[in-house]
Amino acid sequence: MDQKEMKGVVRLEEDRPQFLFRLFLTAVTGFNLILASAQAFEGNWGWAITLGVVGVLVPGTIPFLRLIQGFKEGIVPLSWRELLAFGIGAVDAVAIINRWSGGLEVISWVSIFLISSLLALLLLAER
Numbered sequence: 176m177d178q179k180e181m182k183g184v185v186r187l188e189e190d191r192p193q194f195l196f197r198l199f200l201t202a203v204t205g206f207n208l209i210l211a212s213a214q215a216f217e218g219n220w221g222w223a224i225t226l227g228v229v230g231v232l233v234p235g236t237i238p239f240l241r242l243i244q245g246f247k248e249g250i251v252p253l254s255w256r257e258l259l260a261f262g263i264g265a266v267d268a269v270a271i272i273n274r275w276s277g278g279l280e281v282i283s284w285v286s287i288f289l290i291s292s293l294l295a296l297l298l299l300a301e302r
Contacts, residue, residue: 206268206286207264208230209272210272213279214226226283234290
């Protein structure tokens with residue numbers, strides 16, 4: 176294996192945790208987009224706005240910034256895995272809402288709680 180191939184292998188290994196984290200955030204964004212839409216459809220605008228900001232904008236920022244940076248560099252960094260993760264998150268939300276229609280508010284609370292907890296842990300890990 177020459178130097179160029181070795182560099183590519185090392186880069187892939189270093190990017191894997193960040194890639195998995197971005198996939199998770201993309202799935203969470205898809206999940207919360209459906210939740211926010213369902214809350215808006217029910218007329219719960221407070222929940223729709225809260226989920227839109229905390230559940231869609233906050234976790235969607237990292238994948239979105241990566242996409243913008245890739246476009247600036249002249250490449251399209253969006254892969255089928257990220258689209259699939261977004262779709263899986265959205266399908267999960269639709270399945271949960273259809274199965275447990277009375278639990279929309281509970282699901283929204285849990286989603287906001289988990290995202291807030293994750294952000295708090297990330298901020299604590301930075302210090």
